[in-house]
Amino acid sequence: MAHYTPKDPMAKPMLIGGLVLIGATVAVLVSNLFSTIEKNSIKGEIDTTAQVAAADANLAPIGKVNAVDKSIVKEARSGEAVYTAVCTSCHAAGVLGAPKLDDKAAWAPRVANGLDGLMKNAINGLNSMPARGGDPSITDEELSNAIVYMTGKAGHDLSSQVKAPAAAQAAPATTDAAPAAPATTDAAPAAPATTDAAPAAQAAAPTPEVVPATEQAPTAAQAAAPAATEAAPAAQAAAIDGEKIYKGICFSCHDVGVAGSPKFGDKAAWDPRIATGMETLYGSSLNGKGAMPAKGGNPALSDAEVKAAVDYMVSHAK
Known part of the structure; x- marks a missing residue:
């Protein structure tokens, strides 16, 4: 005798509903997938801004030339x-x-x-x-x-x-x-x-700084004495460009040895003066000695600037 299973009237509607739900879910997932791909994809050409900037920097000239019109004469100083x-x-x-x-x-x-x-x-x-x-x-x-x-x-x-x-x-x-x-x-x-x-x-054009040979045991330029005993003056002058001060005023006497002043870089002429000590050299430079005026004749120079110029000259005479 065959077994009889009664037919459930709700089976078919539930099956159809389940299929519709599954289809809707798949549709939503696919839609989200395409949306994500679209938002994260690269559109158009690749951005080469950084590469172009780097290339420009590498190709930039290492120097430049300024054209000067030599027909324009510099205005003379008063x-x-x-x-x-x-x-x-x-x-x-x-x-x-x-x-x-x-x-x-x-x-x-x-x-x-x-x-x-x-x-x-x-x-x-x-x-x-x-x-x-x-x-x-x-x-x-x-x-x-x-x-x-x-x-x-x-x-x-x-x-x-x-x-x-x-x-x-x-x-x-x-x-x-x-x-x-x-x-x-x-x-x-x-x-x-x-x-x-x-x-x-x-x-018209006198020499800025005079350092006599006979009267200047300590010349205005002899301020680079032993560093061990001159730590403080050296530290003060270190921040000032002694070479600039020298080329602005001291060179006119010390480049050519005017009035017996020790020539720049002449070790033999500088040795006896350096031996007198930095403080002595600084004092002579600041206050003047013999024919050499105080501060080389330029009272606008600060004490530190005078000392820096002295240090510069002495450093090149050792």
């Missing part, structure tokens, strides 16, 4: 500016007989040579005064300005003798044909030339 930068070290204190800025009597015999005569000596140098006061960057026009400024301060007006820059630069050449006449009439000036270490042309 006479006062040139005097303050170069001439003051000698003419403020009358170093080596240089006429002081406001000494009318000292300037009188020099002014008698005229602006051209003063310019010739200023350009070429004379006795202890180096050419152009030791600063080759000074132009003829600036020398002329400095001479007129200094003589004017002493009560002598040479402004009427000033020529146009081009003519002023040519003046030494045009007046070179006449030295014979001044030489014959300047028998007396010959003596002043030997006694006045700073002749007429020193009005």
Whole structure:
């Protein structure tokens, strides 16, 4: 006898409902899958911004060239500016007989040579005064300005003798044909030339710093004595560029050994001075000694700057 199972009327609806539910679930999952793929996919070209920046940095030039129009002439400094930068070290204190800025009597015999005569000596140098006061960057026009400024301060007006820059630069050449006449009439000036270490042309460009050989056991440049005993001064000067100070004022005497000052890098000349000790050298530099004015003739320098310049010179003499 066969077993009879009664037919469930709900079986079919439940099967259909289950299939619909499964289909809906699959549809949602597929939709989410495509949505995720779309959002995380890369669209368009690859971003090469970083690579381009790196390439530009690698290809950047290592230097550059600045074109300069040489037809544009640099504006000449005023006479006062040139005097303050170069001439003051000698003419403020009358170093080596240089006429002081406001000494009318000292300037009188020099002014008698005229602006051209003063310019010739200023350009070429004379006795202890180096050419152009030791600063080759000074132009003829600036020398002329400095001479007129200094003589004017002493009560002598040479402004009427000033020529146009081009003519002023040519003046030494045009007046070179006449030295014979001044030489014959300047028998007396010959003596002043030997006694006045700073002749007429020193009005334009005197040497900034003078260090006599005989009177300067401790010169203004001998400030690099034993580091062990000078730790404090050395530390103070370390932050200052001594080379810059030296090239700004000290070089005019120490490069050529003006008035016996020890030449830069001359170990034999520096040894006895270094032996006196740093404090002695600093003191001579700051207060002056013999023909050397205090602070090399530039009172605007700080004590630390003077010491730094001394340290620089001594370091190159060891």
